[in-house]
Amino acid sequence: MADPRYVSPSTGRPVRAVLFDTFGTVVDWRTGVASAAREFVSRHDLSLDAESFADEWRAQYQPAMEQVRTRGRDFILLDVLHRENLDEVLRAHELDPAGFDEAELAELARCWRYLPPWPDSVTGIAALRRHYIVGPLSNGHTALLLDMAKAYDLPWDLVLGSDIGRAYKPDPVAYRTPAQILGIDPGEVMLVAAHNGDLQGARDAGLATAFVARPTEHGPGQTRDLTATSDWDAVADSITSLAVQLHS
Amino acid sequence: MADPRYVSPSTGRPVRAVLFDTFGTVVDWRTGVASAAREFVSRHDLSLDAESFADEWRAQYQPAMEQVRTRGRDFILLDVLHRENLDEVLRAHELDPAGFDEAELAELARCWRYLPPWPDSVTGIAALRRHYIVGPLSNGHTALLLDMAKAYDLPWDLVLGSDIGRAYKPDPVAYRTPAQILGIDPGEVMLVAAHNGDLQGARDAGLATAFVARPTEHGPGQTRDLTATSDWDAVADSITSLAVQLHS
Numbered sequence: 314m315a316d317p318r319y320v321s322p323s324t325g326r327p328v329r330a331v332l333f334d335t336f337g338t339v340v341d342w343r344t345g346v347a348s349a350a351r352e353f354v355s356r357h358d359l360s361l362d363a364e365s366f367a368d369e370w371r372a373q374y375q376p377a378m379e380q381v382r383t384r385g386r387d388f389i390l391l392d393v394l395h396r397e398n399l400d401e402v403l404r405a406h407e408l409d410p411a412g413f414d415e416a417e418l419a420e421l422a423r424c425w426r427y428l429p430p431w432p433d434s435v436t437g438i439a440a441l442r443r444h445y446i447v448g449p450l451s452n453g454h455t456a457l458l459l460d461m462a463k464a465y466d467l468p469w470d471l472v473l474g475s476d477i478g479r480a481y482k483p484d485p486v487a488y489r490t491p492a493q494i495l496g497i498d499p500g501e502v503m504l505v506a507a508h509n510g511d512l513q514g515a516r517d518a519g520l521a522t523a524f525v526a527r528p529t530e531h532g533p534g535q536t537r538d539l540t541a542t543s544d545w546d547a548v549a550d551s552i553t554s555l556a557v558q559l560h561s
Numbered sequence: 562m563a564d565p566r567y568v569s570p571s572t573g574r575p576v577r578a579v580l581f582d583t584f585g586t587v588v589d590w591r592t593g594v595a596s597a598a599r600e601f602v603s604r605h606d607l608s609l610d611a612e613s614f615a616d617e618w619r620a621q622y623q624p625a626m627e628q629v630r631t632r633g634r635d636f637i638l639l640d641v642l643h644r645e646n647l648d649e650v651l652r653a654h655e656l657d658p659a660g661f662d663e664a665e666l667a668e669l670a671r672c673w674r675y676l677p678p679w680p681d682s683v684t685g686i687a688a689l690r691r692h693y694i695v696g697p698l699s700n701g702h703t704a705l706l707l708d709m710a711k712a713y714d715l716p717w718d719l720v721l722g723s724d725i726g727r728a729y730k731p732d733p734v735a736y737r738t739p740a741q742i743l744g745i746d747p748g749e750v751m752l753v754a755a756h757n758g759d760l761q762g763a764r765d766a767g768l769a770t771a772f773v774a775r776p777t778e779h780g781p782g783q784t785r786d787l788t789a790t791s792d793w794d795a796v797a798d799s800i801t802s803l804a805v806q807l808h809s
Contacts, residue, residue, distance in 0.1 A: 390744075446707065456744045459694065459719055471707055472719055476742065494724065496638075496704045 318444045319559045321521035321546050324500030328521055330471075331441050331559070332450035332491055334482075334506035335458065337530045339438075339449070339467065339552075340428035343367050349424035357413075361406060364532060369405065373398035378452060378481045388479040390454045396422040425453075426460040430467065431527065437552025439468045440561045446470050450491060450504055452481045471495075483514030492520075505555065509542045516543075523547035523555055566692045567807045569769035569794050572748030576769055576807070578719075579689050580698035580739055582730075582754035583706065585778045587686075587697070587715065587800075588676035591615050597672035605661075609654060612780060617653065621646035626700060626729045636727040638702045644670040673701075674708040678715065679775065685800025687716045688809045694718050698739060698752055700729045719743075731762030740768075753803065757790045764791075771795035771803055 319328045336342045346367035354361045377394040380386040399422050400410040410418060441447050448471035449458050455474030462469050471491075475481055478490030492499040504515035507527035516522050524541040526549070531537070541548045549555040567576045584590045594615035602609045625642040628634040647670050648658040658666060689695050696719035697706050703722035710717050719739075723729055726738030740747040752763035755775035764770050772789040774797075779785075789796045797803040 446711070455719070455721075455742050459743070463694070463718060470711060470720070471703070473703075474742075477725060494703050494722075495707070 318561065321500060321503065323516065323544075323546050324498075324519065324521050326498055326500035326521070328445060328503045328559070329497050329501040330446040330448070330491060330495060331503045331505060331523075332448050333438070333552075334504065334508065334511050335449045335451035335453055335461070336425075336428070337527055338505060338507040338525060339434045340430050340461065340465075341530070342371065342425070342428050343530065343532060345428035346370060346424055349421060353417075353421050359406075359408070366402065368531065369402045370395075370398055373401050382481055382484055388476070388481075390476060391425065391452060391457055392422065392454070395425050426457045427464045428461060430465050431552075433551040433553045435466060435468065437554075437556050440553065440556035441559065442468055442470060444561045445559070446495065448472055448491065449474070450482075450488070450502075451475065452487070482511060483517075485514075485518040488515050488518035488520055503546065505552070508538050512545055513543065516545075521546050523549065523559075525552055525555055526550050566809065569748060569751065571764065571792075571794050572746075572767065572769050574746055574748035574769070576693060576751045577745050577749040578694040578696070578739060578743060579751045579753060579771075579807070580696050581686070581800075582752065582756065582759050583697045583699035583701055583709070584673075584676070585775055586753060586755040586773060587682045588678050588709065588713075589778070590619065590673070590676050591778065591780060593676035594618060594672055597669060601665075601669050607654075607656070614650065616779070617650045618643075618646055621649050630729055630732055636724070636729075638724060639673070639700060639705055640670065640702070643673050674705045675712045676709060678713050679800075681799040681801045683714060683716065685802075685804050688801065688804035689807065690716055690718060692809045693807070694743065696720055696739065697722070698730075698736070698750075699723065700735070730759060731765075733762075733766040736763050736766035736768055751794065753800070756786050760793055761791065764793075769794050771797065771807075773800055773803055774798050 321328055333339050347363040350366040351363035354363055377398055381388055399418055403410050438447050448469045452475050454476040455472055458472050458474050473491055478486050480486035489499050492502045499519035503521035503523055505523045505525055506512050507525055512522040522545040524545045528535055528539050547555060547558050549558060569576055581587050595611040598614040599611035602611055625646055629636055647666060651658050686695050696717045700723045702724040703720055706720050706722050721739055726734050728734035737747050740750045747767035751769035751771055753771045753773055754760050755773055760770040770793040772793045776783055776787050795803060795806050
């Protein structure tokens, strides 16, 4: 077990694992998805703005997971949800998904597996890794998170996707599954996220919490999650700065 | 997904993940356990040979797992089996486990989490990692394998222990769980092992196979698993040599 270096004021426990929300916190999904969308739009000579396309695709994310969380839909992999949501976005622009090659749409949907990290992510995670177990705590599934890690050398110790606990955040099961597998108390796990709502879910499930601001996650006009809205254990403007706060 | 570089002659599939039996294949359990046993024996002034103690402890391993595999015992973590087996070894030497501090015995049993790698393991795994997904495929559970990885910088991409599929090798479920989680065919997974029996189980479950000889795993008088006893896809005398064979 990693040498505990930081005691969470809220859980009263030494933090042993520092786990990260991924989309938005570790990787810049908007830039990555817009880049893939731009190629697609250009190839088919469509009059669509790539960044708006990314925003609209992302906007389908929570409602799609909500079907799993509360409306009795069986747990399914994020790849499948992304592919289904792509159809919704195309239809909203009066484009018929059946008018495109299915393999091409499936490939486009897999762009969510290869999103670029923010500039401080790899360095910050590597610093934290010296004293803590590090890994994602994401709604992405293991295969997706692993492809992302290998594409960009994210130095995770452990990659346990949402398919391991078969639950999506903010279901408490999703937050508690890593601690259960590691054989540690949920209060010894810290969630790092750029989203106050995610951190509230983690706190409700008994985890330690750290907010890292990503003020351009949603583009230059972002209005939400610009600052911490609660007394999270740590608040930082980068993962490297968080590592310093946690004595790494 | 890692760029496939090697096609398995037996499965006809490109290998995407190279997964390793751990105890004996990646780490030298006998040296590690004997070292912990030596401290224990010395502390209590017992007349026990540390290497024999390690051998006797390891000999309890398969019978203990067999209770889970075929005799209806619920899946339990290897830490618990190791702790129970320690009592057996002590009793065989007419030592009463109740005569020792329980915390000390529990700590001794956790020596199986911190076993030293063979000299070629870290280098060989790092080489394979450039082109393949690498990870353990062990009867150890995730928390144990993660502690071992962090103690010795084993550069795994993915650590999925036996607790994820809740099955011990040679149950086919144990061999197939990683492929299922990765969303790939079992024939795209190669098991690397120093044990012909383990490789036979992997082949029966549809995996590609590689034998790496560890002729001193059981000490200088080792008689079994000195050579490959079947036409495994690859046969090597080290993991670094295997990496060359797989074009890494």
